[in-house]
Amino acid sequence: MNGPVALVAGREITTRLRSRAYLITTALLLAAVVAGGLVLHLAQGSSSAQVVGLTPQTASLAAPLEATAEAAGLDVSTRQVADDAAATAGVEDGSLDAALTGDLPAFTVVVEKDLDAQATTVLTGLRQQTALADAVTRLGGDPAQVSQEVAGATLDVHALNPEPARDGAQVVAGYVAGILLFLTLQTCAQMVAQGVVEEKSSRVVELLLATIRPWQLMVGKVLGIGVVGLVQVAVVVVGGVASASAFGLVDTSDIDLGASALWSLVFFVVGFVMYAFAVAALASLVSRQEDVGSVVGPMILFMVIPYVVGISIAPWDPDNPIVVALSYIPFCAPLVMPIRVALGTVDTWQVLVSLGLSLVLVPALVWLAARIYSNAVLRTGAKVRVRDALRAA
Amino acid sequence: MSDVPTLEIDHLDKSYGSVRALRDMTFDVHGGEIFGFVGSNGAGKTTTMRITLGVLAADAGEVRWDGRPVDLDVRRRIGYMPEERGLYPKMKVGEQLVYLARLHGMSTSEARAATEHWTELLGVAARRDDEVQKLSLGNQQRVQLAAALVTHPEILVLDEPFSGLDPVAVDVMSGVLRERAEAGVPVIFSSHQLELVERLCDRVGIIRDGTTVAVGTIDDLRTTPTQRWLVDGPPSGGGGGVDEGGGTGGADGDGERAPGWALALPGVTVVSTDGPRTVLELAPDAADGAEQAVLRAALDAGPVREFTRVRPSLVDLYRDVVAATGADDEPGDEGDASDHAAGGTGAAA
Numbered sequence: 241m242n243g244p245v246a247l248v249a250g251r252e253i254t255t256r257l258r259s260r261a262y263l264i265t266t267a268l269l270l271a272a273v274v275a276g277g278l279v280l281h282l283a284q285g286s287s288s289a290q291v292v293g294l295t296p297q298t299a300s301l302a303a304p305l306e307a308t309a310e311a312a313g314l315d316v317s318t319r320q321v322a323d324d325a326a327a328t329a330g331v332e333d334g335s336l337d338a339a340l341t342g343d344l345p346a347f348t349v350v351v352e353k354d355l356d357a358q359a360t361t362v363l364t365g366l367r368q369q370t371a372l373a374d375a376v377t378r379l380g381g382d383p384a385q386v387s388q389e390v391a392g393a394t395l396d397v398h399a400l401n402p403e404p405a406r407d408g409a410q411v412v413a414g415y416v417a418g419i420l421l422f423l424t425l426q427t428c429a430q431m432v433a434q435g436v437v438e439e440k441s442s443r444v445v446e447l448l449l450a451t452i453r454p455w456q457l458m459v460g461k462v463l464g465i466g467v468v469g470l471v472q473v474a475v476v477v478v479g480g481v482a483s484a485s486a487f488g489l490v491d492t493s494d495i496d497l498g499a500s501a502l503w504s505l506v507f508f509v510v511g512f513v514m515y516a517f518a519v520a521a522l523a524s525l526v527s528r529q530e531d532v533g534s535v536v537g538p539m540i541l542f543m544v545i546p547y548v549v550g551i552s553i554a555p556w557d558p559d560n561p562i563v564v565a566l567s568y569i570p571f572c573a574p575l576v577m578p579i580r581v582a583l584g585t586v587d588t589w590q591v592l593v594s595l596g597l598s599l600v601l602v603p604a605l606v607w608l609a610a611r612i613y614s615n616a617v618l619r620t621g622a623k624v625r626v627r628d629a630l631r632a633a
Numbered sequence: 634m635s636d637v638p639t640l641e642i643d644h645l646d647k648s649y650g651s652v653r654a655l656r657d658m659t660f661d662v663h664g665g666e667i668f669g670f671v672g673s674n675g676a677g678k679t680t681t682m683r684i685t686l687g688v689l690a691a692d693a694g695e696v697r698w699d700g701r702p703v704d705l706d707v708r709r710r711i712g713y714m715p716e717e718r719g720l721y722p723k724m725k726v727g728e729q730l731v732y733l734a735r736l737h738g739m740s741t742s743e744a745r746a747a748t749e750h751w752t753e754l755l756g757v758a759a760r761r762d763d764e765v766q767k768l769s770l771g772n773q774q775r776v777q778l779a780a781a782l783v784t785h786p787e788i789l790v791l792d793e794p795f796s797g798l799d800p801v802a803v804d805v806m807s808g809v810l811r812e813r814a815e816a817g818v819p820v821i822f823s824s825h826q827l828e829l830v831e832r833l834c835d836r837v838g839i840i841r842d843g844t845t846v847a848v849g850t851i852d853d854l855r856t857t858p859t860q861r862w863l864v865d866g867p868p869s870g871g872g873g874g875v876d877e878g879g880g881t882g883g884a885d886g887d888g889e890r891a892p893g894w895a896l897a898l899p900g901v902t903v904v905s906t907d908g909p910r911t912v913l914e915l916a917p918d919a920a921d922g923a924e925q926a927v928l929r930a931a932l933d934a935g936p937v938r939e940f941t942r943v944r945p946s947l948v949d950l951y952r953d954v955v956a957a958t959g960a961d962d963e964p965g966d967e968g969d970a971s972d973h974a975a976g977g978t979g980a981a982a
Binding site: 243247248251255442443446447448450451 | 688722
C-alpha cells in the first residue's frame with residue numbers, strides 16, 4: 241500500500257547504515273558507555289576491604305566488628321591469627337591493615353602508622369561495646385540481650401522537606417540518558433536536514449516527485465533516518481545496560497535500569513518524530529547545503545536549552561520547578577524526562593502525561609510540515625519564506 | 634489516428650507572480666511520434682514539461698493521455714529527464730537506477746534487468762558500481778537518460794536531452810529515441826540544436842511567450858504559400874539591385890549573353906542572386922509545373938548545373954517566428970536572467 245514510503249525509507253536505511261561516519265559515531269558512543277562503566281567499576285574496586293587480624297583472645301569480636309563497620313559504611317573483613325606476635329608480624333608485612341591484640345575488654349589496636357578517622361570511630365565504638373558488655377556482666381546482666389536492645393534502637397527522623405532519594409548510579413544514568421538523547425536527536429535532525437537539501441540541491445527531487453507525492457518522500461525519509469537513529473540509540477543503551485550489569489555498577493543502586501532504558505528509547509522516538517518533521521519542513525525552504533544552518537540552526541540551538549537545564553540542574557535538584565516544567569513541555573520533554581526517569585524521581589503516570597502532551601501535537605506538526613515541504617521543495621534558488629510556503633497551493 | 638494514444642497538452646496557463654509563463658499552451662503528441670519542442674530561453678518549454686509531469690500545477694488547462702487526465706498513475710509510466718539534471722551524487726549508478734525503477738512500481742528483479750539492459754545500451758554498463766559523482770558529465774547524462782528509460786515508460790518527456798553531449802553520444806541518444814518511437818512511445822523533447830530537431834523529429838512545436846506559434850511536421854512548416862527555386866547556371870541580372878555577385882568570378886561572359894533571362898518570365902520574381910546562383914519565387918497562383926518554364930528559360934540562357942526547390946530550414950522558420958517578433962521584452966528578460974545564471978555557474982565551476 242505504502243510502497244513508495246517503504247522504498248524511500250529503505251534507501252535511507254541502506255545507504256546510511258553503510259556510511260562510514262555513522263558506523264564510527266555509533267562505535268565511539270558504544271565505546272564511551274562501556275569504557276565509562278569500566279572506569280566506574282575500577283574506581284569502586286579501589287576502595288577494597290580492610291583486613292583486621294584477630295588473635296584467639298579477641299576472636300569473639302569478629303561479629304560485632306563486622307556489624308559496626310557495615311553500619312558505618314566501612315568494608316572490613318577479619319582474619320584469625322595464632323597470637324599477638326603473629327598479628328604484629330602481619331601488620332608489619334602489610335598482609336593485615338590492623339590487628340586487635342591483648343585481652344578483652346581492653347584490647348589494643350596494632351597498626352602500621354596510624355588509624356584513619358573512620359576506623360577510629362568504628363573501633364572506638366567496638367571498644368565501648370566491650371567495656372559496656374564487661375560492665376553489664378559484672379552487674380549480673382546478659383550482655384547479648386543488652387546489645388540486642390541497643391541495636392534495636394534506631395533514629396526516627398522526620399524531615400519536613402525531604403530530598404528525593406537517589407544514588408550515584410542513578411545520577412550517572414541520568415547524565416548518560418541526557419547526553420545520549422541530546423547527541424542522537426541532534427545528529428538525526430541534522431541528517432534529515434541534509435538529506436532534504438541533498439535531494440533539492442542535486443535536483444533529484446524533481447525526478448522523484450514526478451513519481452511519488454511530496455509527503456511520501458518526506459515521511460519515508462523521516463522514517464528511514466528514524467530507524468537508523470533508533471538503531472544507534474538502542475546499541476548504545478543496550479551496551480550501557482549490559483556494561484552496568486556486567487561491572488556490577490547497579491548492584492547496590494535503587495535504579496530501575498530496564499525502565500530507564502525503555503523510556504529513553506520511547507522518548508527518542510517521540511523527540512525524533514517531532515524534531516525531524518520540523519527540520520524537514522525548514523530544510524525544504526533552502527536549496528544549498530550552505531544555507532541549511534540558517535534555517536535549522538535556531539531549532540538546534542533551541543535543543544540546547546532543555547539539554548543544559550536537564551544536565552546541570554536535574555541530577556542535583558530533580559524537583560526543581562524549571563526541570564519539572566520542561567519535562568512536560570513538548571520538544572523539551574524528550575531531553576529532560578528520561579533524566580528524571582533515570583533519577584527515579586517520577587511516577588509512571590507523570591511520564592505518560594508528558595508523553596501524551598507531546599503526542600497530541602504530532603498530527604498537527606506532521607500536517608504543517610507536509611504542507612510547507614510540499615510547497616517549498618521544488619522551488620529552487622532563493623530561500624522560500626515560511627509564509628509563502630504555507631500559503632501557496 | 635484515432636486508435637493511437639495521444640498526449641494532449643490542452644490550453645495550459647501558468648503564472649509566476651506577475652510573469653505569465655504559459656498562455657493557452659496547446660499541442661498534442663501521438664504515440665510513435667517524436668515531437669521537437671523549440672523556443673527561446675524562458676519561452677515556457679520547461680514549465681510545460683514540469684506541468685505534464687505534475688511537479689508543477691497549472692493555473693488552468695489540462696494534460697490528457699489517451700483521453701484521460703494525467704494522474705499520478707499515468708505519471709509513473711512517464712520517463713522524465715528534467716532540465717536540471719538530478720541524481721544522487723553519492724549513490725552508485727546501478728543502485729540508483731534500480732531504486733528509481735522500483736519507485737515506478739517495478740519489482741526488484743525487473744528493475745535489475747532493465748538497469749542492465751539500458752546501461753549496456755547507453756554504454757555505461759562498466760560504471761554501474763561507481764558513484765554518479767565520479768562519472769564525466771557526458772556519462773552522467775547517459776545515466777540520466779537511462780533513469781528516464783529503465784521504467785519502460787509509455788511516454789517520454791525529455792528536457793534538453795542533447796545538451797552537452799559529444800557527437801557519438803548524440804547518435805546513441807538519437808538512436809534510442811527513434812527506437813522508442815518505433816515501439817509506439819510518444820517522445821517529446823526540447824532542444825536548441827535545430828538541425829538535430831529537423832533531422833530527428835516527426836513534428837515540431839515552436840513556442841514563444843508561453844504559447845505555441847507553429848506546430849506541424851517539418852514539411853508542413855516548410856511549406857510556404859509561394860514556391861522558391863534555385864538556379865545554378867546563367868546569372869540573371871536585376872532582382873531589385875541585389876546583384877552583388879554579378880561583377881565577380883568568371884560569369885561576365887554568361888551575363889552578357891543573357892542579361893536578365895529571368896526577368897522576362899511572367900509571374901516570376903527574382904529574390905536574390907549570388908553570381909551564378911539565382912533564387913526565384915513563383916507567384917502564389919502559379920499553375921503546377923510553372924517551374925518547368927523557368928528551367929527552360931534558364932537552359933536557353935546557358936548551362937544549368939543545379940535546379941532545386943528552396944525550402945526554409947527550421948533555423949529560418951525559427952528566426953522568422955521567434956526572432957522577428959522578439960521585440961517583446963518580457964520573454965527576453967526571462968531568457969537573459971537564465972543566461973546570466975548559467976554563465977554565473979559556469980564561471981564559478
